[in-house]
Amino acid sequence: xxxxxxxxxxxxxxxxxxxxxxxxxxxxxxxxxxxxxxxxxxxxxxxxxxxxxxxxxxxxxxxxxxxxxxxxxxxxxxxxxxxxxxxxxxxxxxxxxxxxxxxxxxxxxxxxxxxxxxxxxxxxxxxxxxxxxxxxxxxxxxxxxxxxxxxxxxxxxxxxxxxxxxxxxxxxxxxxxxxxxxxxxxxxxxxxxxxxxxxxxxxxxxxxxxxxxxxxxxxxxxxxxxxxxxxxxxxxxxxxxxxxxxxxxxxxxxxxxxxxxxxxxxxxxxxxxxxxxxxxxxx
Numbered sequence: 001x002x003x004x005x006x007x008x009x010x011x012x013x014x015x016x017x018x019x020x021x022x023x024x025x026x027x028x029x030x031x032x033x034x035x036x037x038x039x040x041x042x043x044x045x046x047x048x049x050x051x052x053x054x055x056x057x058x059x060x061x062x063x064x065x066x067x068x069x070x071x072x073x074x075x076x077x078x079x080x081x082x083x084x085x086x087x088x089x090x091x092x093x094x095x096x097x098x099x100x101x102x103x104x105x106x107x108x109x110x111x112x113x114x115x116x117x118x119x120x121x122x123x124x125x126x127x128x129x130x131x132x133x134x135x136x137x138x139x140x141x142x143x144x145x146x147x148x149x150x151x152x153x154x155x156x157x158x159x160x161x162x163x164x165x166x167x168x169x170x171x172x173x174x175x176x177x178x179x180x181x182x183x184x185x186x187x188x189x190x191x192x193x194x195x196x197x198x199x200x201x202x203x204x205x206x207x208x209x210x211x212x213x214x215x216x217x218x219x220x221x222x223x224x225x226x227x228x229x230x231x232x233x234x235x236x237x238x239x240x241x242x243x244x245x246x247x248x249x250x251x252x253x254x255x256x257x258x259x260x261x262x263x264x265x266x267x268x269x270x271x272x273x274x275x276x277x278x279x280x281x282x283x
Contacts (some may be wrong), residue, residue: 146275160175168248172280185231190259202243214242
């Protein structure tokens with residue numbers, strides 16, 4: 001009986017000690033989980049801030065390129081001004097012989113108002129004609145489905161052809177020759193950069209979008225990234241763009257868009273190239 005009585009207090013002490021240990025362990029677990037959660041939240045905020053900074057940088061570059069393009073448009077659109085100067089000179093020369101042919105003063109009085117009334121409407125009618133010649137903007141080069149030229153950089157589309165035709169999808173390979181017409185420059189081409197949707201090359205057809213998975217620019221090859229090469233003036237280098245898992249029904253590409261960066265002594269910024277209504281030949 002004494003042994004049983006002695007053992008019962010010791011058991012109670014052991015149980016209390018075990019409960020204390022369990023409480024300490026549980027508190028440690030909760031504390032560690034809180035620390036891990038706080039670290040995860042901090043990492044998420046850091047990732048979001050990095051994305052915001054990257055997008056801000058991309059927006060700044062796109063704004064700078066749009067300002068440069070707008071300046072080029074304004075300088076080229078201003079060219080029709082000589083046409084307006086030429087037409088009044090031709091009209092001013094015609095009334096002078098009419099005035100000299102009529103010797104009598106009575107006849108001289110009547111032609112003068114007619115000359116004024118006929119010439120002024122013609123001068124007002126002819127100026128709208130220069131609007132037809134306002135196609136000297138950089139966008140005029142992008143209308144062609146075979147070539148695109150901007151800032152001394154010429155892109156010539158050679159062909160787009162089908163490869164690896166399956167039951168539902170196919171691969172398309174597009175070849176483009178790139179030439180620098182002003183000086184030796186460095187060119188970068190982009191297939192796709194993570195976190196940067198503005199720098200990528202793609203094709204669009206019937207609402208479907210396919211990103212270039214691989215680019216071979218001369219001897220430099222990249223997959224899901226950026227490739228670069230140095231161009232010598234007037235010497236072309238071939239670039240090959242590979243598009244995988246394209247819908248089988250794609251026989252004509254609505255838009256083939258290339259994103260590149262030109263680094264030269266006169267221009268250091270991105271250039272967007274567009275080829276429209278591109279036929280895709282069979283393998």
